[in-house]
Every structure is written in C-alpha cells, then in structure tokens.
Amino acid sequence: MNYTVQQIAEITRAKVIGDTTTVVKNIAFDSRIIYSTKNTAFIAINTKKNSGEKFVESAIDRGITVIIAEHYDPKFINITWIIVENAITFLQNLAKYHFEHSHLKSIGITGSNGKTILKEWLYQCLWNEYSTVKSPKSFNSQIGLPLSLLQINTNHQLGIFEAGISQPFEMQNLEEIFHPKIGLLTHIGTAHSANFKSEEELIDEKIQLFKRSEIIIYNGDNSLTENKIQQLYSGRKLISYGFKESNDVYIKNTISKEEDLIIAYHNEEIRLPVHQRDEATLTNVLALFTVLKVLHIDNTKIVDKINALKAVEMRLEAIEGIKNNIIVNDSFNLDLDSLKTALQFLKEYNKPKKSLVLTDIIGVNSKSEELYEEVSELVNEQNFDSVFLIGEEITQFKKFFNGATFTFNDTYELIDSKYLTDIENQVILLKGARKFEIEKIKDLLELRKHDTVLEINLNAILHNINYHKSLLRPETKMMAMVKANAYGLGSYEVSEFLQHHHIDYLGVAYADEGVELRKKGITTPIVVMNPEQHSYDAIIQYNLEPEIYSVRVLDLFYKAVQKSGNDTKYPIHIKLETGMHRLGFKEHELDYLYESLKDKNLKVQSIFSHLSSSDVPEEKEFTVQQLEKFRKNSEYLIKNLGYQPLRHILNSSGITNYTDNQYDMVRIGIGMLGESSNIEIQKQLHSCVSFKTVISQISLVEKGESVGYSRKYKADHLTKIATIPVGYADGIPRLIGNSVGSVGIHKILAPIVGNICMDMMMINVDHITGVKEGDIVTVFNSKPTLKEFAEYCKTITYEVLTSISPRVKRIYIKD
C-alpha cells in the first residue's frame, strides 16, 4: 500500500492529529517486530488478552512517527496520530478498500488443513509467471488477513491469501474484506470445530468465502462439502479434487512407490513424479495441480514446477561458533519474508556486534533495483558491522548497503577470503538461497562438531508458557525459573528468549547464575533463591533480588546494602515456611521479622512460599494446609508492613492443580519445558527438548559373541548391534544399560545392550529394517519420551535434564 495519512483518514473516516502528508506503506502491529520504521505506522490493537496501547511508547522509541490507536496520548510529541474507534475494524476497512482497488487476480484458500503449505507451494510455482503477493507465514485471521492484503502494491498481478476462522460468523466478515476470484477449499477436518455445533455448520461457514468467486476448487472427498457446494454455487465453475473417482481431478493408478502418478483431469491424463506418497501430500498435490491447470499453465511446465517444490520449512538454527560467535543459520530458503523473519530473530541476541552473509534473492519477480533497494533498507536498519554479499545480482547494488560491505561471486570466494574467520564475539546471520550452499560457511564457523546434540525448541517453550498463562487471570505475573542452567537447557538462551517475550521475573538458584545473565545483557528482574553470604556484594552490584529466609540473612544482607552506599529501598523477597521445611520464616518468627524490617531501607517486593507436593494428588489435604498457612501468614505480615508486596506460591503443577491460589504471580519451571504430572495437561503441552545422536557403526554379532565391558551381553543368535556415541559421561546413567533402557530409531525402540561405556553404548537394532550407519538416534523426545526415559533411570524428568553433560552441544531452534 502507499497512502498519505490524509487518504487513510478519508478511506476509514478516522481523525488525524498531526501531519497529514506523511506517507504510510506498512503497518506494524507488534512493537517488537518492526522491520523498518520508514513509512511505517504502528497500530495499537486491543484484544481481550492484551492492550496494544501499552506498546505505543516502545514503538515510538524505535523511531515510529505515525500511531494508529483508539486513544490519543498527548505525552508524545512530533507524532502523527490516526485516532480510530476500533483498531481491528479500521484495519479491515482499510484492507477492504485497498483490495477492491487493486485489480489483481486473487486466490483465496480456506479449509482445516494444508492452507499454509498450499499457499507456499502455489507461490513457488507461480512467482515467475506473475508478480505475486502472498500472506506472510500463516497470517489468515481477522487481523492477519487485512495485514496481508495491505501488502498488495501496484505491480502485483496475483495475490494468494489464506483465510482462517475459529468461530461462527468470522468468514462472513472476512469475505466482506476479501472476495477471491478463485476459491480453494482444502480438506475439512473435525479437529478445529470446537466452536461449531457440527461439521455442517463449519462447512457452511467456510464456504462463505466463495460468495463472489468465479471458480471454486474444492476437496470433494467429503460428501457433505460436495453437496453443499453444488447446492449453493451451482452457477459457478466448480472443480472437485480428491481420492474418490467421482472427483473431476483424481489419481488414476494405484499408488505405489516406483511409478509416476497418473492424474485424471477431465478428459486428460497427466503423469506426475511425486516422491512423498503420504495422503496429506498427495491431497495437496492434487489441489495445487488443479489450480495450475485453471491458470492455464501447460502440462510440461506443471510437471517441472511440481518436481522442483521445496518442503515448506522455515527453520532457523542458532549454534555456537568459533571465537565466541553465535551463528544464526537459515541456508534453506530466501525471499523477503524469510529475510524479515531472520532479521527479527537476530534482534533477540544482545551481542554488541553483528555481521550478515546474504546472497542473491531467488524466487521474487520484481525488478532487481527495487528489490535490492528494499532489501538494503531492511538490512541497513540493523546496523550490521559487516555485510558480505554473494552473487551476481546483489553485488551490483553494493552502493545501497551502509557500513563495511564486501562482495563475492560465490560462497567459496568468501570462504577463501578469510574475512569470516577473523570475526570475534558477534552474531553472524547466514541467509542464502539454497543454490549458494552457504551451509558450507556454517561448517567453517561452527565450534564443535558433534553428532550428539540437545536440541531445544524455543517456540515450544513459548507455547507452554502461553498455555499456562491461559489458565491464569490476565494480570497475574509470571516468574520463569531458570536455575541450574535453566534445568540444563542453557540459562542465557532461554532467559534471553523469555525476556523478549516479556516474562515478568526470572528465578535463579545462586548469585553467579544471575551475574552471568546480567553480564550478557539480561535486564529482567532476577530473584536469587539461595543468596550465599559471600555473594551479597555481587547481588547488589548486579541489581539482583535476594530471597530472604531468616533474620540472620536479613541482617547480614542489610549490612551489605549499607556498605554499598545504596540509598534507594533495596528490593527483597520474603520466603515463608509453610510445610516444605527447606528455607523460610516460621509462623512464630513473623513478629520478629516485621520488627527487624521496620527501620531498614529495604522494600519487600514479594512474599512467597513453595509447595512440596502440588503434583501429588494424594497429598491434596496437605497442600491445602500449606496454602492456608501461606494465606494467613502473608496477610498478617502485609497488615503490619502497611504496603502490598506481590504474593506467589504456585509452581508449575500448582498452576494447573491449584489455579485459584495464583495470587499476584506464579513461578513456572518444568511446565514451560512441556512436562506435567497431569495427563490431560500433558496433552496440551509441547515437548521442547530432544536429545539426539547418530549411529557410528553397525556390526553383526555372531551367536555366543559378547558386547561391551565385562561381557554382560551375549548374542543368542546372529544379531545386528549398533554403536552410538553417547555414554555415562554425557549424562546417561550407567544403570540403564543391559536392556533397562532403550533409545529410538525410526520411531522404533532399540534396547541398550551390555554395560554403558563412558562415551559410547551399544544397542540392539536387529528388529529395525533399513537401519544404517549415520541414522539419527533419539535418546529421548518422542520415542522414548523424556518421561519414559526418566522412568528407565528411576528418577524424575528434572534430574534427567540437569544431568546432561555440558559437553553435549545445545542447539536452539525456532520455527
């Protein structure tokens, strides 16, 4: 889009305060995700869960000068305000106008499954036929769809957009804004129909999108869909696809691995090579094929395009590099969207310096000059210390890039230049189209190359946090426990991520853990649960907040505060003993505590306690007693203090089992890692840790021969045994050898045979067909799960995680 503030106000009947001539080309709705401040307006969207207006200030801090909001705030000067009645309605009205004035050919995709993958595939097949715009990621909601439509500009010829709904009447609303010429209905499943009375109601709602479509392509395997579409839209051009032979488009031959598919399309037969033969992929291929036919792409081209499809995968990995660098690698695909995502990801690292390796952009059909100007704007915003450009096209536009910029014809030229190996203590982003093979650079810069890794999925952690938040009142704060290196996963990486997602507090066990986080740039408040006397000075110097659990600690800590010359009220957290009998003030000490606090320059930031058995249903009575004691004693203390500190007592299982006692804050630990003792809750959580390795060698062991130390395993027939490079020094307890534990290969369990060695162990793979050296082995994640693995070890998941040796490389994944 490209409108002046004045035009926007006229289109949407909004009020303007400030300069009306400013041009707006982009609208940002998340103050953390502002790719470029130039010609960008920030819209404050208020939802049930969150007030977008809270983030106006941070958007302005980032350099935004146009704000769209429901309320005007005169506090900010030199800002243009577009004042609207309702921000979501505003966005929809503007998008509707923009779409209706755009004149592009449009494809609208809806359905329960496959929307995003089909959109991406269509884009991959069509970008070089038409100048194409598409929804970013899976932006398909009441907010996401309007934002997607606003990306249309005057040179676009084709738009591919997703429309998704979760409630009745939503599609009618989306159709008001967006009425595609070609409608595509993917598979309808019953999975998301919780808000709909029946499947029928869901179908009725979804097909509303096609009210004004000329051509409707739909999955006809579902007879209810088939009937509904035929009834409602009989006058249109209707094309059904699916596995049933009654469809207009279906697969003629039986699906075997070797043969090409033969697709029937009206009176034609087309042979298609498709490698993956699962049902979901084939359904999507049929839909894609149908759209391409409808757009009159010729058959040989269709075959080539489908052959060249890439998996739709947007995965960024961050790995430790040599010389204290962090390498953020996305060498998989490169278009503007994925570049934006990667630049966003980079902001989450607090390293003072950063570099970028960027190749020619492939898969975008706009004029080079304009394209690279846009790319350079995005890049320049980030103030990279060095930018390395690779490829014939991008290097021609070196002049657009600020700062130290170097150009290379290909990846090898950059590798040979030795520039990269001189970089120290930076974040290095590798972003390249596949053909440039920039993963070679990753290999060069990677610190330790190990086949054994602990992979941590940060998005899963966020999901788990949000799930727990959804059980709580919106105003309840959350402290994330990142003690013991965040339960072994890496306290800095996890804390950095959580800080970015506005966690209220972090909790560590010892001061040095907090100091390390501060040194690396974490500014979120941090509570130290075990403040040792020798660490008081460090606590004060690094602005950490101690748990105070006795009058002795109170007095000693206060002496340190006085000595430091600190003259503001220093924040502390009072721990009450309610039944755990670990640390804390007992009931009879409260008066004495209160007297000792009286004239001290300290602020009780919070009062808290800890439940010993919130995960044990049989101990409910005891837990209720603990909660009652906490209520009583904390109230007593607050009455005497005369002010209201935060109160908190629930840990993860407390959140799920004793939600009513959330007070002002909760402390999440294992729950954010996706583990719960409650089976129903467990189903809602995502596992976030995967301990993986690969098979080093496979041997055939003859009957009677033995495996490993002390000959504890002897083959009773010719047996296939694999050796994997993890052992007790990596944190696998030796006691799970000799068939007590198993690992997973191709999702099949393989028992550990013989004694576990220090760095290796052997497993029985006799029953696994097709197993070969180099195959991935799952120590735990899904098969076996972390819980099952903990059972082999006769312990709890907490101990399994914290026992994994530091030598196992941690890799952080974001989807």
Ligand SMILES: *Cc1c(COP(=O)(O)O)cnc(C)c1O
């Ligand atoms: C570790 C810890 C938690 C978190 O416990 P989970 O069971 O992992 O949720 C909460 N509070 C305190 C004081 C802790 O030490």
